[in-house]
Amino acid sequence: MIPEIGHFALAVALMLALVGAIVPHVGIARSDARLMGLADRVIYGQFLMALIAFGALTYAYVISDFSVLNVAANSHTAKPMLYKISGVWGNHEGSLMLWVLTLTLFASAVAWRGKELPLRFRSRVLAVQSALIVGFLIFILFTSNPFLRLDPVPVEGNGLNPLLQDPGLAFHPPMLYLGYVGLSIAFSFAVAALIEGEVTPLWARWVRPWTLSAWMLLTGGLVLGSWWAYYELGWGGWWFWDPVENAAFMPWLIASALLHSSIVVEKRDALKSWTILLAIIAFSFSLFGTFMVRSGVITSVHSFANDPERGLYILGFLAVVVGGSLSLYAWRAPKLSPSGLFGMVSRESALVLNNILLSTFAAVVLVGTLYPMMLEATGGAQITVGPPFFEFAAIVLMSPLIVALGFGPLLAWKRGRIGRAGQMLIPALIVALVAFLAVAWDSAGGLLMTGFGLGLALWLIVSVFLELFERLQLFKKPAKVLSRMKALPRATWGMSFAHLGIGVILLGITVSEAWTTEKLLIMAPGEQAEVAGFSFRLHGVEPVAGPNYTAIRGHFTVAEDGQVFNQLFPEDRVYTDQVMNTTEAAIAPIWTGDLYAVIGESAGEGKWSVRLYFKPFISFLWLGATFMIVGGIFSLTDRRKRIGAPKGKRNKSAAGAA
Amino acid sequence: MSKGLKSRKKQRLIVLSTAVAALVGAVLLVLFALGGDSLSLFLQPSSVLEKKIQAGQRFRLGGLVQDGSFKKLEDGLTYKFVVTDCAADIPVQFKGLLPDLFREGQGVVTEGALDATGTFMADTVLAKHDENYTPKGTMPKNVEACEHPEKAAGY
Secondary structure, rough: HHHHHHHHHHHHHHHHHHHHHHHHHHHHHHOOOOHHHHHHHHHHHHHHHHHHHHHHHHHHHOOOOEEEEEHHHOOOOOHHHHHHOOOOOOOHHHHHHHHHHHHHHHHHHHHHHHHHHHHHHHHHHHHHHHHHHHHHHHHHHHHOOOEEEEOOOOOOOOOOOOOOOOHHHHHHHHHHHHHHHHHHHHHHHHHHHHOOOOHHHHHHHHHHHHHHHHHHHHHHHHHHHHHHHHHOOOOOHHHHHHHHHHHHHHHHHHHHHHHHHHHHHHHHHOHHHHHHHHHHHHHHHHHHHHHHHHHOOOOOOOOOOOHHHHHHHHHHHHOOOOOOHHHHHHHHHHHHOOOOOOOOOHHHHHHHHHHHHHHHHHHHHHHHHHHHHHHHHHOOOOEEHHHHEEEEEEHHHHHHHHHHHHHHHHHOOOOHHHHHHHHEEEEEEEHHHHHHHHHHHOOOOOOOHHHHHHHHHHHHHHHHHHHHHHOOOOOOHHHHHHHHHHOOOHHHHHHHHHHHHHHHHHHHHHHHHOOOEEEEEEEEEOOOOEOOOOEEHHHHHHEEEEEEEEEEEEEEEEEEEEEEEEEEEEEEEEEEEOOOEEEOOEEEEEEEEEEEEEEEEEEEEEEEEEEEEEEEHHHHHHHHHHHHHHHHHHHEEEHHHHOOOOOOOHHHHHHHHH | OOOOOOHHHHHHHHHHHHHHHHHHHHHHHHHHHHHHOOOOEEHHHHHHHHHHOOOOOOEEEEEEEEEOEEEEEEOOOEEEEEEEEOOEEEEEEEEOOOOOOOOOEEEEEEEEEEEOOOOOEEEEOOHHHHHHHOOOOOOOOOOOOOHHHHHHHOO
16 A cells, blocks of 8 residues: 555656646746746645655565565565665665655755745746656656566565665765755756846855755765775775766766856856856766666666666656757857956966866766767777776876866956965975975886875865965964954865865875785785784684674784784675675774775685785875865855845846846 | 956957867877777677787676686686687686676676787776676677576576
């Protein structure tokens, strides 16, 4: 009964979404405030229906109702409750339900919090959002119904892929989805602005919290995924330039660009049509990412779906959304009021450079991801584009970005002076050069790229501090620093934190790539191995049992200078509900890096194959990402957003005129 | 040049030309990089023999791990197995920990190069797939040639 209620709720939601996608436009055309106001209520209704449907599915998972095909295919009674619940979105149908739930949730937030938006504009936004919801609901109801029944009812479920039974992966997909859906709001705002034919600084201020939240969630999602790969896949890698990763990385790049260009719209009333275009592209990449992962055009652990019918639908939906919005853009964008002017050297120019580099990088990643598929589709050879390609592109395109990042915040709006900024950054340049020369000299020229990366990272970190000191006037009026710290807008703190985070991540990447020590060997209990000055001693290997797996567990102690200071328990698990091995690496973070141990299979005679690593500074990756997210939170709670945007005068008059 | 505001036209020109330069640079980058090592061929055993791939050239080898071919060498860390597409076989040698999903009779993707004796010296065995389906491109093109095609399909 409950699944049928969920199914019915989805159907009702579709009807409501159809109404919500059409009626507000009619209301606007007829200047009928009642019809326009309907948009709010219809959105709340859709949210309620989506919530009921999602609740029904979750309930089926919690009680292990195997009469529902989706539950039987992806769940198991012996699974811990956390993974029963995360199993709801750990599959194709359920993840789409999550999409719809968050789409309606965010749209409701716009309806609820957006009272200061002019009614006409808000109705447009919500109507566009409803149209997107229609697209997703049709997809679910006609190709991916999660409430299909199964007859006869199986006694036990199939189980969730053991690789996915992991706290990191339980929350990685929903975070990414929340990020994608956050970008849908920016998209709806952009399309509504194009229909209305006006983009104002106020528009940018309304969009910014959404872009910012989406960006934070995408950052969090990417980091969780990469952290998961780092400890679960068992070879210490954290990024593989896999198509699935690229699919999530491209929206992040464009969202970062959008975040910066919308500042220019807000503060300087410039770059308007470019910002609109970025908002459209950012969401298009989100849809495209879903298409790639869901349609089965690529195969990896992330792509559960392998169904051409679904692929064709998503492709069609993508064509309508992207093609439609870009046509609208081509038609309406030239009519937008002209942008403000700025000098060649100015904050605006620096942000334009940021945008050009980030977008170009996204374009290169896109080409590298699609090229093998297109070549294969056109009957060419099967090839793969490997990490060297992407790494090379990252170095060429992101290095100038990081150099410019030091200057950008020091330049004034409209017309800046590069000489003055340069003077202030001299200490950063010195630190960077010293680091580069030290590494180059120490390795006798062997680690030039490491030196370069280290120099760049330190340049960025030092310049973030220099810029902050300048704002606080630390050296001019040291007594007043505390009061100035309080007066500094949170958005500024947010910027410094986020930029610092990038420097810290770069530092982590450079150091861990260059100085990781790895040993692959056979060990018998009692034996000892030296890795990067630490001695790992294997004490024993014993069988252990978990709720739905059995495992062998190794016991290592780690000593430095004869002093034991850490223990490691790597496992090799065999899951029983879907027979499969997983490697559970044991990782112990210490100040200078991570101790990392993996236990492999038995080598006979009581010996075991093991893999031991020391990965210096790898935690800086997660630390830097945390800084970026913290920066986002600071910026999100900035005063000018907390107290809400002032009423839009220009928009209102425009609403009255039309 | 750097001082003073320019007309709207000039500003647009500068922004556009920078963007175009970045894009052209990116395209060159792509062409350059795709011509180099970063692009590796993905081949099944019969096409390796057909194309007479030289020893030392890196490529990805995909296919099925032949039943009964899996052996561990003396050192306990080096593995030997045969990758087949049912029309041709290539012996593979790999040193390291094999990924969790490695099985005889299942699809595998390895990366490396042939040595002078025709053995594929793999330095990477990819395993980023779940066992419900065969990783892309490992399903033999002439699947009828296999004795147990249902096994080849990974069921």
